[in-house]
Amino acid sequence: MKKEEKKLTAAELPIGGIIEAGTAVNFHTGSWRSERPVWNKEKCINCLVCWISCPDSSIKVVPDERKTSIIAGIDYDHCKGCGICAKECPPKVKAIVMEQERK
Numbered sequence: 001m002k003k004e005e006k007k008l009t010a011a012e013l014p015i016g017g018i019i020e021a022g023t024a025v026n027f028h029t030g031s032w033r034s035e036r037p038v039w040n041k042e043k044c045i046n047c048l049v050c051w052i053s054c055p056d057s058s059i060k061v062v063p064d065e066r067k068t069s070i071i072a073g074i075d076y077d078h079c080k081g082c083g084i085c086a087k088e089c090p091p092k093v094k095a096i097v098m099e100q101e102r103k
C-alpha cells in the first residue's frame, strides 16, 4: 500500500534558489547562431521597433546630441539570430536583413 505523503503548507515549503538578474551579460551567448542580422545604418529610420522587439536586448542604442536614443548596431555577443528584428523592421525600410552566419 502506498504511503500517503504529507502535504506541506506554503510556510513549510523550502525557499527556492534566487538567481541574480542580468548575469547573461557576462557570457557570450550568441555563439551558436546560424544566421545573423545585418543592420543598414543608411536605411534605418530609428523607429526603435527592432530594439523593443528583440528578446535578447541585442539591439544597441546610444543617445544622440538631442539625448534621443538611436540605433547603434547589433550586439553579436548576445544575439541568438532569431530574426525577429528583421521581421519587425518596417517592410518599406528593410534596414535589417538576415544573413548566413560566418564561420
Ligand code: SF4
Binding pocket: 036, 037, 053, 054, 055, 056, 057, 058, 059, 074, 078, 079, 080, 081, 082, 083, 084, 085, 086
Ligand atoms: S536576431 Fe533576434 S536576438 Fe538577434 S538582434 Fe535580432 S531580435 Fe535580437
Ligand code: SF4
Binding pocket: 039, 043, 044, 045, 046, 047, 048, 049, 050, 051, 071, 088, 089, 090, 093, 094, 095, 096
Ligand atoms: S526597426 Fe528597422 S528602421 Fe526601425 S530602428 Fe530598427 S533597423 Fe531602424
